[in-house]
């Protein structure tokens with residue numbers, strides 16, 4: 327029997343210490359929470375994806391009275407990005423959320439399992455790591471890749 331361990335490296339960065347493209351993307355993700363349609367959960371999520379063309383695409387969670395028909399912010403952003411710009415590769419994604427009190431959540435939010443799998447597809451397509459910025463009220467978790475958010479990902483059926 328062999329024992330193995332998976333270690334995930336990430337950085338914890340004070341929000342006001344972020345600079346450049348990362349700071350811009352976090353601002354875009356936070357703004358996107360205001361375009362969320364979440365009349366059922368009142369949990370407003372925004373995602374912003376920076377493409378290698380320099381374009382930023384945003385998405386927000388879009389809920390539906392038939393609950394499973396709604397879509398998370400990350401999937402609305404990544405599907406929109408690839409539908410609109412199929413030749414552009416993903417560079418980074420930022421995710422932010424506001425809670426039922428309307429305030430940005432204190433602890434960074436992480437994408438659900440289905441969104442991690444969906445995002446991983448575009449990281450594989452890019453053949454390069456896609457940085458992930460998870461945004462809290464005063465801090466950001468910066469992960470080097472989508473793959474690092476999804477150990478034991480399903481990547482092949484051949």
Ligand code: THU
Pocket residue numbers: 364367369370371386387388389396397398399400435436437438441
């Ligand atoms: N949600 C997202 O949009 N992204 C996440 O990473 C987690 C959850 C949405 C789904 C639903 O509209 C609401 O947040 C509450 O779960």
